Amino acid sequence: MKRNYKVASMFAGIGGICLGFKRAGADIVWANEIDKFACITYRENFGGNYLVEGDIRNISVEDIPDFDILTSGFPCQAFSIAGYQKGFKDERGHLFFETLRILEGKRPRAFFIENVKNLVSHDSGKTFRIIYDALKEAGYHIRYQVMNSMEYGNVPQNRERIYIVGFINKEECNRFYFPEPIPLTKTIDDIIDKSVKQEYKYYYDSSSKYYDALKENMTKEDRIYQLRRVYVRENKSNVCPTLTANMGTGGHNVPLIRDKYGIRKLTPRECLLFQGFPESFRIPESVSDTQLYKQAGNSVTVPVIERIALNMILVMKDFDSKRKLADESEDLDTAEIAL
Known part of the structure; x- marks a missing residue:
């Protein structure tokens, strides 16, 4: 057997x-x-x-x-x-x-x-x-x-x-x-549905010290950007930049997009999808977003x-x-x- x-x-x-x-x-x-x-x-x-x-x-x-x-x-x-x-x-x-x-x-x-x-x-x-x-x-x-x-x-x-x-x-x-x-056949649009509004907590507004810089630099909806503490970087290869464990701890390495509702972070679910986890992978309600971002960045x-x-x-x-x-x-x- x-x-x-x-x-x-x-x-x-x-x-x-x-x-x-x-x-x-x-x-x-x-x-x-x-x-x-x-x-x-x-x-x-x-x-x-x-x-x-x-x-x-x-x-x-x-x-x-x-x-x-x-x-x-x-x-x-x-x-x-x-x-x-x-x-x-x-x-x-x-x-x-x-x-x-x-x-x-x-x-x-x-x-x-x-x-x-x-x-x-x-x-x-x-x-x-x-x-x-x-x-x-x-x-x-x-x-x-x-x-x-x-x-x-x-x-x-x-x-x-x-x-x-x-x-x-x-x-x-x-x-x-x-x-x-x-061949790479999947694009960021296969993972991110920009027509769906996410929870308010993922969006940046005028109360954020980064908002003006983000608004000025993030002009395209088909790109992922990164907030690197003091500047915003566009990922011109049209893929997600390397996810990191500290992306949920402040303004460092945060992957950002512009959708139909504004400028926002990738959600923890989207980060897991960019790591190839299936939609069926369960996210515990008891785990904070900070920990979920860390988990996605530390994963494979x-x-x-x-x-x-x-x-x-x-x-x-x-x-x-x-x-x-x-x-x-x-x-x-x-x-x-x-x-």
């Missing part, structure tokens, strides 16, 4: 990586997240039977069930070009070694890691070399690639991330390839994850099928000799 491959998810957030692997046919058997608000959203959509809320550093390897694939979206702020780029000097940068601890303790067949593009170049490449060498020393064969959501997920968001995939079996790694680019582009997960699982299934045929052939040869 065939079974689905089992996935354990570290730094699960609201479940973007889990959703991608689930769509690819995997079963999520364990997940961990420290942020209590992200856990509320995760449980709303996946249930809470296997989600462990708390600090991964306090979780023993022995308390994690067996699984085939480990996924990890360890915090990227330590390496982000938008942050202070402290890397391993930042406490969050140390959390990669928690991923390494679980890999070495559980020895899963494969792993999947997502992080910011700047991880590759941080500290003249030294940070990535430490990570790469540590994963190799743990016994894994590795492939990695920087991919943009608008090129690999048919999602109109300019979002570059590095994806790292590893297998214990060298043959499986050799057979694995990252997905090819696909689901269709990109799904495509990578599919390629991983296809390689694993193909290898298992060939190994089964080889075993059956060997058993047949043994039976014939016995006769």
Whole structure:
């Protein structure tokens, strides 16, 4: 009887990586997240039977069930070009070694890691070399690639991330390839319905210190703009700029549009749609907009994850099928000799 491959998810957030692997046919058997608000959203959509809320550093390897694939979206702020780029000097940068601890303790067949593009170049490449060498020393064969959501997920968001995939079996790694680019057919108008008036709280009016600058600079309805504290920037590529975790905390990196009713922020729902989450993804009423913006910005582009997960699982299934045929052939040869 065939079974689905089992996935354990570290730094699960609201479940973007889990959703991608689930769509690819995997079963999520364990997940961990420290942020209590992200856990509320995760449980709303996946249930809470296997989600462990708390600090991964306090979780023993022995308390994690067996699984085939480990996924990890360890915090990227330590390496982000938008942050202070402290890397391993930042406490969050140390959390990669928690991923390494679980890999070495559980020895899963494969792993999947997502992080910011700047991880590759941080500290003249030294940070990535430490990570790469540590994963190799743990016994894994590795492939990695920087991919943009608008090129690999048919999602109109300019979002570059590095994806790292590893297998214990060298043959499986050799057979694995990252997905090819696909045409971007979706536009911002497929996600944003400018004819629908949103809640008043999302609109800017004359009481805002930014209103005059927004009114002067935001002249087109077919564009997304960004408020960057002291200026307004038009995204001329006609896609959504990279969503960030701090876009709901004030005037920094806020994606804005002009609709038929005025100038407004993207709603949390629209931000999730720009990450490739389905309309059916539930948003808890008890979670504030500030937290929802943070969750969307910290999450992943689901269709990109799904495509990578599919390629991983296809390689694993193909290898298992060939190994089964080889075993059956060997058993047949043994039976014939016995006769």
